[in-house]
Ligand SMILES: Cc1cc2nc3c(=O)[nH]c(=O)nc-3n(C[C@H](O)[C@H](O)[C@H](O)COP(=O)(O)OP(=O)(O)OC[C@H]3O[C@@H](n4cnc5c(N)ncnc54)[C@H](O)[C@@H]3O)c2cc1C
Ligand SMILES: Nc1nc2c(ncn2[C@@H]2O[C@H](COP(=O)(O)OP(=O)(O)OP(=O)(O)O)[C@@H](O)[C@H]2O)c(=O)[nH]1
């Protein structure tokens with residue numbers, strides 16, 4: 001038994017988990033979404049249109065292989081993962097170096113050509129695809145690892161590396177990425193940084209404002225800003241990296257990233273728990289914090305209607321069997337630590353107390369990589385599976401834990417419409433962040449208007465955030481003011497003006513000067 | 519947790535495939551699951567039963583028999599009130615492994631834990647371990663003994679009910695503090711429950 005366990009540890013559980021399948025290629029067989037510009041009635045900014053001369057310049061710079069003009073091929077860059085937006089770009093560029101990005105931006109800035117930076121295109125707020133004919137700058141080819149400092153635990157790489165690839169690489173030297181999310185097989189580190197993505201282990205490792213030590217970015221005019229610091233501490237002057245973390249490609253294009261990486265845990269355990277009320281989910285969280293303290297690395301909750309997507313759409317089996325029709329709520333809990341026995345001791349006592357205090361109905365606990373992967377997949381495939389139902393209104397909100405699940409009940413109450421397939425909630429409970437999803441066969445403006453602005457106002461009243469981790473992108477620009485004060489928004493506009501005076505970087509996103517129809 | 523007086527932790531161990539999960543599912547859900555897969559890690563659940571008009575909660579831990587699937591081994595023995603050690607009456611190797619299981623129990627469990635030896639699958643025609651052999655083994659090691667069939671629902675209910683009754687009796691007679699205090703000092707020397715003479719369940723401790 002000892003031998004088995006040691007072997008497993010050496011193979012690093014996390015590497016084994018990472019075999020989780022990459023998001024399968026986009027399927028455009030079903031109906032394409034309406035053009036964003038039509039659905040939202042957007043007015044095109046005063047930008048130049050792409051001419052043959054422009055294309056010739058890019059062909060000269062990158063070679064024809066990295067300049068995509070084929071309409072069919074461009075379509076994949078015009079539609080987002082969740083198929084809620086669709087742009088009309090006719091030109092995609094694929095730079096390989098910072099110099100190339102710099103030359104592209106300098107040229108675009110001088111010629112008033114708008115651009116849309118794109119990484120894995122998994123963003124969920126319509127920020128990663130153009131609205132009109134903005135030139136897509138795809139970062140996929142900037143995927144070199146520059147340096148891995150094992151001792152300091154610092155990775156320096158280009159912005160286009162796939163998150164999962166980085167994690168697999170780090171696993172070989174006993175380190176891991178401080179960020180993990182369901183889109184890890186497709187999203188790129190630069191995309192994560194640009195959205196300040198949170199993910200499944202933020203609870204433990206914190207957000208990217210802390211974990212990104214430095215970065216390199218290119219401003220709209222082509223100027224390269226080198227703040228590729230790799231020190232853990234460097235309080236000198238302004239911390240400019242933060243301008244590029246979470247600004248969704250509106251202030252510059254991130255080209256390189258230095259990120260701090262925690263050691264790969266020796267022991268990883270995952271539990272799936274079945275509970276019969278949200279109140280008990282909160283109790284379980286409290287107990288987990290008390291009993292598991294520093295080894296707790298994830299605490300995710302799913303309601304029945306959310307996890308049902310994984311059961312029915314993908315035919316995945318529930319590992320919990322004591323109740324034939326399932327539980328009202330589920331908790332996925334992960335611990336990561338450095339000492340197997342120590343962690344097991346804590347988990348054993350957590351489970352015992354949770355059972356004794358009637359908090360959980362049943363549960364399963366394992367460190368077996370295959371089962372761990374299966375349990376994680378039940379959680380991670382929800383957002384992929386719900387898309388198969390049609391159009392999905394998705395809200396990613398932060399609200400105080402006391403009202404965390406109430407928002408779902410409120411929407412269920414408000415939206416009694418036979419067209420609605422599912423209203424469900426799941427998310428990073430440990431971070432006070434819930435994902436609300438409402439699915440219907442296809443987009444309906446009147447359903448949209450029943451949901452918005454209602455939900456944002458509701459969140460705002462609770463002093464929550466209208467976008468906890470997905471960002472503002474295109475679809476939430478109207479509601480930025482619900483979570484930011486006017487003084488903040490004013491400074492944002494000033495910064496934008498300073499860094500991108502011609503407004504060529506990802507226009508119509510985050511800050512929106514144009515009016516939307518109600 | 520207000521509406522019950524007793525809470526006991528019952529842990530099932532034994533070789534892979536002897537029917538631990540089927541016994542639990544028969545007891546908790548009243549069914550015999552077709553194609554039950556191997557347990558990976560440990561599954562736990564609550565089942566409330568009534569003994570002499572008292573509500574007793576059983577916290578059941580169903581562990582993996584396969585070595586490579588076992589986890590938190592030490593913790594699940596710790597503070598267990600009863601251990602059900604299961605073998606398959608139609609499979610000699612599962613019986614031969616019992617001493618190994620006992621060694622593990624000695625190592626991790628409280629020495630006062632209630633221990634029950636269960637020979638499962640008595641519905642099978644190809645029996646390899648005669649009842650008296652199982653009984654002898656149990657007697658020698660101070661364990662209760664019972665033969666069951668998860669498939670035919672034979673003695674399954676009874677297995678858990680007797681455990682509940684016995685633990686309740688012990689707790690009462692020793693005026694044991696309740697579960698919350700985390701004590702595991704269950705004393706085996708109490709009076710017998712029910713009539714055990716003609717049902718294959720003998721008190722042996
Ligand atoms: C299944 C699934 C699960 C998800 N889970 C989570 C989650 O748990 N937590 C979370 O926070 N998000 C989650 N997301 C949302 C999304 O995956 C993340 O925001 C991710 O970080 C986006 O990365 P990307 O490479 O796909 O970027 P993209 O979608 O391509 O781009 C995102 C935004 O950043 C800009 N951008 C991209 N690259 C650059 C660059 N190099 N420089 C400047 N700007 C750039 C784009 O213009 C766009 O505005 C999930 C998405 C899916 C599909
Ligand atoms: N005939 C018969 N078969 C049984 C009985 N109980 C279990 N089985 C069968 O034995 C096999 C194993 O049963 P499980 O309950 O999964 O065994 P287990 O002890 O939980 O196995 P692990 O989880 O691997 O430790 C299954 O194919 C069951 O159908 C029984 O009472 N009679």
Ligand SMILES: [Mg+2]
Nearest residue numbers: 538539556557
């Ligand atoms: Mg089993």
